[in-house]
Amino acid sequence: MELAKQALKGDVRAAAKLIRSIEDELPEATEELAKLYSHTGSAHIVGITGSPGSGKSTLVDTLIDAFRRRDKTVGVIAIDPSSPFTGGSILGDRIRMQRHCMDEGVFIRSLATRGWHGGLSKAAVSIMHVMDAMGKDIILVETVGVGQGEVDVINAVHTSIVTLVPGMGDSIQTIKAGILEIADIFVINKMDKEGVWEIKAEIEAMLQMRTYSPGSWRPPVFLTSAVANEGIDEVVEGIYQHNKFLTTSGKRDLRLRERAKIEFTEALKSSFVDCIFREIDKDGGLERLLDDLAHRRTDPYSAAANIMRKAIPKCGSPSH
Ligand SMILES: Nc1nc2c(ncn2[C@@H]2O[C@H](COP(=O)(O)OP(=O)(O)OP(=O)(O)O)[C@@H](O)[C@H]2O)c(=O)[nH]1
Ligand SMILES: [Mg+2]
Numbered sequence: 001m002e003l004a005k006q007a008l009k010g011d012v013r014a015a016a017k018l019i020r021s022i023e024d025e026l027p028e029a030t031e032e033l034a035k036l037y038s039h040t041g042s043a044h045i046v047g048i049t050g051s052p053g054s055g056k057s058t059l060v061d062t063l064i065d066a067f068r069r070r071d072k073t074v075g076v077i078a079i080d081p082s083s084p085f086t087g088g089s090i091l092g093d094r095i096r097m098q099r100h101c102m103d104e105g106v107f108i109r110s111l112a113t114r115g116w117h118g119g120l121s122k123a124a125v126s127i128m129h130v131m132d133a134m135g136k137d138i139i140l141v142e143t144v145g146v147g148q149g150e151v152d153v154i155n156a157v158h159t160s161i162v163t164l165v166p167g168m169g170d171s172i173q174t175i176k177a178g179i180l181e182i183a184d185i186f187v188i189n190k191m192d193k194e195g196v197w198e199i200k201a202e203i204e205a206m207l208q209m210r211t212y213s214p215g216s217w218r219p220p221v222f223l224t225s226a227v228a229n230e231g232i233d234e235v236v237e238g239i240y241q242h243n244k245f246l247t248t249s250g251k252r253d254l255r256l257r258e259r260a261k262i263e264f265t266e267a268l269k270s271s272f273v274d275c276i277f278r279e280i281d282k283d284g285g286l287e288r289l290l291d292d293l294a295h296r297r298t299d300p301y302s303a304a305a306n307i308m309r310k311a312i313p314k315c316g317s318p319s320h
Contacts, residue, residue, distance in 0.1 A: 004035035007134055012107065015130055019109055022126045025119065030267075033126055036133040041256070043075070043132040044243050047154045049145035049182070050163030055189040056142045058226035059163060059235075064100055066236045067138050075131030077124060078110040079143040079150060107131060121152030122266060128156065138239075145182075154182050156259060158252070159242045161185045161235070164203070166195030180206065183219050185238045191223040191231065217245050276307060 003021070006014030021029040046063075048056045060076060067074050100106040111124055124141065131139050141157055143150045154160055162183035186203055188196055203221050212218045220238050224231035246252040280286050292298045308315050 004032040004133075007130060008036065008039055010134060012104075015107070015134055016109070018130055019127050022123055022130070023111070025123075029126070033129060036129055039133040040129045041132065043128070043136050043139050044159070044239070045128055045132075045139045045141065045157040046239055047141045047143065047145075047157035047160045048163060049143055049150075049154055049160065050187075050189075051165075052144055054163045054165045055224075055226045056144075056163055059187065059189060059224065059232075060140050060142050061100075062226050062229050062232045063140060063236065064106055065229075066232050068103065068105060070236070072137040073105040073135060074107070075128075075134070075136035075139040076106070076108040077127055077131070077139065077141045078108070079120070079124060079141065079153065080110050080112045107134065107136060120150070121156065124153045125156050125263070151182075158246060158255065159184045159239050161187055161239075163187045163189050164199055165190045166193050166199045184217065184242050185235070186219055186221040187224055187235055188221065189224050189226050192225045192228065196223060215249065217242065217249075217251075276311060279311075280307065 003014045003018040007018055018029065018032055021032070048060055048063075050056050057078065060078070064074050064076065100108060109127060111120070111127065128139055128141070141153060143153055145151065145154055160182050162180065162185070164186065166188065188199055188203075190196075200221055200223065207218065207221075220241075222231055222234050222238060224235060226232070246255070277286060280289060289298075289303060293300060293303065
């Protein structure tokens with residue numbers, strides 16, 4: 001597979017194929033990602049999170065236009081909500097986004113949450129890497145942000161936008177879900193509806209209660225009507241401001257190091273576990289071990305420590 005090389009040259013079909021192999025968790029995908037890694041790190045990644053139906057996709061759609069007008073190339077990862085009451089909007093998203101199909105500066109993929117068991121955030125981050133390496137300036141990631149996998153996705157972005165809408169007792173719900181903690185920017189969408197000022201006052205009051213040390217980031221609150229394309233330029237400006245803040249405050253480097261640690265740890269775990277499983281599984285060793293564990297002839301802790309002692313003598317003792 002030369003997918004990474006071709007994707008780097010801007011070959012969209014190769015990139016799409018690579019993304020499929022990431023979704024299918026094919027071993028080749030890891031090799032290709034390794035080749036891409038040194039070409040990543042330039043994109044600014046923006047998460048758009050908020051309750052179902054709050055207008056995230058509509059906002060993403062208008063943001064694509066706004067960034068394209070500024071000559072920026074855009075990648076979009078839509079993490080499809082798979083709950084029955086929101087599932088229907090995926091079709092709407094497709095139709096809405098279709099108008100960007102002909103634009104070479106826009107690359108859109110959706111990632112279904114169904115069927116993923118904790119691997120969702122890993123796949124999403126890998127897809128961010130692909131788009132980043134393809135040279136996309138801005139990557140927009142839409143997610144409902146409720147499951148753990150999605151929270152991990154939000155932690156991987158540079159700027160996190162939380163969308164709220166008036167009238168649904170929405171802010172209270174979101175505070176409960178802990179989503180407000182992760183907001184770098186608040187967007188109150190559907191400003192054409194009743195109750196905008198109430199929700200704005202509520203958020204402002206909540207922000208007032210926190211102390212912001214000089215030089216720290218205080219999340220701005222923007223009002224938009226995504227369907228009417230209103231207030232979008234202010235959001236774009238907010239994203240630029242936050243980007244600038246991350247760079248000047250040194251927070252970008254800090255986040256890069258944190259991300260690097262998480263990814264390295266994950267890679268280490270999976271290559272280590274894969275290798276150990278391969279080794280102990282020679283002549284049915286894994287089945288025998290599972291038998292012993294199931295019948296309580298040994299325990300998982302001693303079995304793991306034993307294997308570690310053999311594999312890396314230094315790491316096998318309990319003190320490590
Ligand atoms: N009145 C009003 N309606 C809006 C606005 N923005 C989006 N909508 C409508 O709200 C509905 C949901 O919009 P989406 O963009 O699909 O919302 P979403 O948050 O992506 O929804 P899920 O992906 O299902 O969580 C659609 O019917 C939109 O047309 C707005 O500013 N004002
Ligand atoms: Mg949506």
